[in-house]
Amino acid sequence: MREPIWLKRTLIFLAASFLFVMLIMPLLLVAKEALSKGVDFYFKALTDEFALKALYLTIEATISAVVLNTIFGLASAWLLTKFDFRGKTFLGSLIDLPFAISPVIAGLFFIMLFGRLSPLYPLLQEYDVAIVFAVPAIILATVFVTFPFITRELVPVMENQGRSEEEAAATMGANGWTIFRRVTLPNIKWALGYGIILCSARALGEFGAVSVVSGHIRGKTNTLPLHIEILYNEYNFTAAFAVASVLVFLAIIVLILRNLVERANKNPVEEEIPTDDKNSSELKAGVAHG
Amino acid sequence: MLLMVEVEVRNVSKNFGNFKASDNVSFSVERGKLIGLLGPSGSGKTTILRMIAGLETPDSGEIFIGGRKVNNLPPGKRGIGFLFQSYALFKHMTVFDNIAFGLTVQKKSVAEIKSRVEELADLIGLKNFTHRYPLQLSGGQRQRVAFARALAPNPELLLLDEPFAAIDAKVRQELRGWLKKTIHKLGITAIFVTHDQDEAVEVADEIIITNRGRVEQAGIPVEIYQSPKTPFVAKFIGESVQVPDCSIFKGFDEYESFAGILRPEFLEIAATIDEMPQPMPVTTERGIVRGTFFRGSVIQIDIEVKGQLLKGFRGLEQTTLHEGDEAFVFIHKIYGFDGDKTTVIENAAKRGESVVI
Numbered sequence: 188m189r190e191p192i193w194l195k196r197t198l199i200f201l202a203a204s205f206l207f208v209m210l211i212m213p214l215l216l217v218a219k220e221a222l223s224k225g226v227d228f229y230f231k232a233l234t235d236e237f238a239l240k241a242l243y244l245t246i247e248a249t250i251s252a253v254v255l256n257t258i259f260g261l262a263s264a265w266l267l268t269k270f271d272f273r274g275k276t277f278l279g280s281l282i283d284l285p286f287a288i289s290p291v292i293a294g295l296f297f298i299m300l301f302g303r304l305s306p307l308y309p310l311l312q313e314y315d316v317a318i319v320f321a322v323p324a325i326i327l328a329t330v331f332v333t334f335p336f337i338t339r340e341l342v343p344v345m346e347n348q349g350r351s352e353e354e355a356a357a358t359m360g361a362n363g364w365t366i367f368r369r370v371t372l373p374n375i376k377w378a379l380g381y382g383i384i385l386c387s388a389r390a391l392g393e394f395g396a397v398s399v400v401s402g403h404i405r406g407k408t409n410t411l412p413l414h415i416e417i418l419y420n421e422y423n424f425t426a427a428f429a430v431a432s433v434l435v436f437l438a439i440i441v442l443i444l445r446n447l448v449e450r451a452n453k454n455p456v457e458e459e460i461p462t463d464d465k466n467s468s469e470l471k472a473g474v475a476h477g
Numbered sequence: 478m479l480l481m482v483e484v485e486v487r488n489v490s491k492n493f494g495n496f497k498a499s500d501n502v503s504f505s506v507e508r509g510k511l512i513g514l515l516g517p518s519g520s521g522k523t524t525i526l527r528m529i530a531g532l533e534t535p536d537s538g539e540i541f542i543g544g545r546k547v548n549n550l551p552p553g554k555r556g557i558g559f560l561f562q563s564y565a566l567f568k569h570m571t572v573f574d575n576i577a578f579g580l581t582v583q584k585k586s587v588a589e590i591k592s593r594v595e596e597l598a599d600l601i602g603l604k605n606f607t608h609r610y611p612l613q614l615s616g617g618q619r620q621r622v623a624f625a626r627a628l629a630p631n632p633e634l635l636l637l638d639e640p641f642a643a644i645d646a647k648v649r650q651e652l653r654g655w656l657k658k659t660i661h662k663l664g665i666t667a668i669f670v671t672h673d674q675d676e677a678v679e680v681a682d683e684i685i686i687t688n689r690g691r692v693e694q695a696g697i698p699v700e701i702y703q704s705p706k707t708p709f710v711a712k713f714i715g716e717s718v719q720v721p722d723c724s725i726f727k728g729f730d731e732y733e734s735f736a737g738i739l740r741p742e743f744l745e746i747a748a749t750i751d752e753m754p755q756p757m758p759v760t761t762e763r764g765i766v767r768g769t770f771f772r773g774s775v776i777q778i779d780i781e782v783k784g785q786l787l788k789g790f791r792g793l794e795q796t797t798l799h800e801g802d803e804a805f806v807f808i809h810k811i812y813g814f815d816g817d818k819t820t821v822i823e824n825a826a827k828r829g830e831s832v833v834i
Contacts, residue, residue, distance in 0.1 A: 349563075351561045351563055351565035352565045352566075352567060352568075354532050354552070354559070354561070354565065355559065355561060355565040355567075355626075356567075356578065356582075357532070357551070357552045357553055358530055358531075358532070358552040358553060358557060358558065358559040358627075359553060359558075359578055359579035359582055359626075359627075359629075359630060360553030360554070360579060360582045360583060360630065361553065361578075361582045362553075365582060369567075369578075370567060373567075373569040374568065374569065
């Protein structure tokens, strides 16, 4: 079907201007504002003690979330696709819960669970364990909001593949770990990579849940997004945008990685697939030799 | 020589929820035999195969392979090779690595693996394809790679789930013959599952017919064809027309009303009474031709006799019958139903005579 040329052009124009106003322009403005007081000020804002600490904390939370959620995502996707059990659909929806709940409410969960109102609080006090308003809560909150990403990437791929390759490996004597390493993992590696990238992107930018549990202690419990908010609230716009540009930069890296993974995934070995016509000669050869 | 029992299934039952996949199934398979598990879809044949392999666990009953009870052994310790309907080749591995998988799991030496894989690649006629990936192979080639992969660790027993289902009709024929020849040459015991009776009859030494989770009959193809023990087997094997009351036909009218099955080859259809080998009017029916169909080597005639549409064959060299023609029909025999048993009932004309046609 061919659309008239004016319709095509109008649609392209609409899409392009939308992209420009909503995405490109804000990015350009971030860059412009960040550099508005010169390159020196920009780097000073970035190398500020609190900014660096916030960056480390963000990276720490992101790495923890990715590692924990990779383990959890593999386990839950394996469970959901390779086994049948009662309550499977329920577990499936439970994993999606962080998608449905506002991050702020998720943050409040952890305050209720580990904060002063919690029945666990005396126990935590006794052992001198600080969770809320400390690094553990920030990691927990980040893990919680990025919980479903890896599982959700893996489940459709693993579902599609079924169980027969694993079963074939089992009939040939492979144990669970060998099956996972040599059969399952190579089949899901791209989906896993994609899930990890999405999970990282979300963890880097997480604001809501972390904001509730962090307590905003500069140099201790501030992540980059929280640090930006503080700078902004102090009318320190240039510094806020300078730090924001770091997050933008990280986001762009994630996007590039995402594209690379996607391209690698869509690049199957292209070669001429033989038809079955050749069978006769092959079979005869086989029988004669065998 | 004593015939050794390779596989024995004893009183095995398996339910999936309320569905009885296997209902007290028992049978045994002799060493070196190629067995076809034949049944309509949902008859429980694949479940039986998967329980022998250890991919499903029976709710009750025992399974023996090579005299050893295997109920509590994992699939990899049962000495079996399993060929999946979808082949289940490892997509990210070359043909070589696919075939070598079972051997690498057993930690065989590199030299040993190489020589075994080359031997098998030669057997399946794909020795120049070992560097390819499964996606670069045709359906028939993939099936043979799966076959070689299952054979590589030298299993005592090969289990094949619908091995020809995913292959073009043209190639299927050829592969059937090849598989039968190869399995016999290797001297291995094999059980394959199929819903296609032609395939079972052509490939298997013995057939086990399953229906609704039960074994209906087991035996050599000719025996099953000639003396079906149950109404299900009579209906399922061969082409057939079921008639609710067979005592309406001449030659069978001395019986009380009985239901039965007529195969096309039980009918003699003649244009004139003289064409009949036994021109006896008392036992010969008249009918009206309702349809003729060219079937390659024969012509199928649909003929209405006493309000009942029957099917029969005529040779190509015999005088042509047309729709609406009147013709003579002699029914040699009927598979009569008696509860859940089947008995062969001959035409009165043949019962009276002493053999010879």
